[in-house]
Amino acid sequence: MITAKKESSKYKWLILALMCFGIMSPQYAQYMMTIWGNPWLAGIGIKENGAEFAALSTAPLLPGALFSLVSGVLVDRFGLKKVLIICISISAAAIIARIWATSYAVMFICMALTGVAATFFNANQMKFVGTWFPAAQTGLALGIFVAFNNGSMALSSGVATLFTNYSSAFVSSGIYAAFMVVVWLILGRDKPKVPVAANAEAQPPILECLKVVVRSRRIWIMAVGMMLFQSAALTLTQFMPSALQADFGYTQGQAVTITNVFTFSALIGCLFTGKLFNALKRPKLWFTVIGIISAFGIAFAWRIPNVPLKVIALSLLGMMTLGHTPILTGLPLTFPEIGPKYAGTAGGFSATLMLAANFIIPTFVTMPLANNDYSKFFYFEAAIMVLFVIISPFMPTKIEQSSENREQK
Secondary structure, eight states: OHHHHHHHHHHHHHHHHHHHHHHHHHHHHHHHHHHHHHHHHHHTTOOSOHHHHHHHHHGGGHHHHHHHHHHHHHHHHHOHHHHHHHHHHHHHHHHHHGGGOOSHHHHHHHHHHHHHHHHHHHHTHHHHHHHHSOHHHHHHHHHHHHHHHHHHHHHHHHHHTTSSSHHHHHHHHHHHHHHHHHHHHHHOOSSOSSOSSTTTTOOOOHHHHHHHHHTOHHHHHHHHHHHHHHHHHHHHHHHHHHHHHHHHOOOHHHHHHHHHHHHHHHHHHHHHHHHHHHHOSOHHHHHHHHHHHHHHHHHHGGGOSSHHHHHHHHHHHHHHTGGGHHHHHHGGGGSTTTTTTTHHHHHHHHHHHHHHHHHHIIIIIIHHHHTTOHHHHHHHHHHHHHHHHHHGGGOOOHHHHHHHHHHHO
């Protein structure tokens, strides 16, 4: 038992690495399209590409809107490895197939299927952390995963600019996706030999998972809040490179570099905002404050004409927005009715709302309303963040849960 416990303690870091590099595969594929989407569209004769580019860039989010809840239920029921291998195999096949895509419809389908792997990784990050790590380390593990997730966006965008054409860029993402399928087949594992949580061995029925999550008032509030917060923040990583080139005349490399300042700052924020949040006596007020600051930042930070000031503003904005992702994502683990046992289903439920918003809002609401004007587009996205500010006083927090538990005792 001692040997098994030591092995599990060490292996959890390998599984964390597999999760981190696994989520990088669909991110790498998506942000190749973010950089090379307009040239590819021009190559097939589509010139007026604002809506088409937005749809292709956000297509990987569509599976999240459709299957996040299903993914969480499946992982709760059948385990992490089996489900993830099937999903990353589907995405790898789509990433490879898009190398030969010659029409918009085929490319859209390939890009949408690319998001299957990302859906299952993102929706089940709480389940993974709660299964493999003790309570004292869940914040650290979740922070590392989300930081790597954010960092992979910036890294992928930067690497994309090194290729001379979109064909070679797409080939590289196909090779990486196939490699990750092989690695997961060899090294992946469902759960540690010695469970870190008392209920980690239990595999609840699918209907039970759904009932527990859907009946949780806290989950509904948290999911809606996360939907508004994340959908507004993620538009910067997806559309700021094109906005900087269109409105300020930056080269592609310059636009990507400036955008990466925002993304890498979010990575840094993921590693320390958790400790800051836990130390706060009024966390709901903090949600309100960062929401207000983020709304102004989304609307105006990218438009600052002075480059040093723009970089500083985007750095702070990255920490304020995506840097708080681990806090929002990890909240259900502290809910007494959820915990590690139903974390997969809870994560899938919240991811469903969030990713549906990430795809639907920019593609069918804010970009059409803005008529391809990026300034108006980001004003509308800032308004989405204002909606988060309105509901922030109702967000459930870790401190709130602790107080309730003490009252029950």
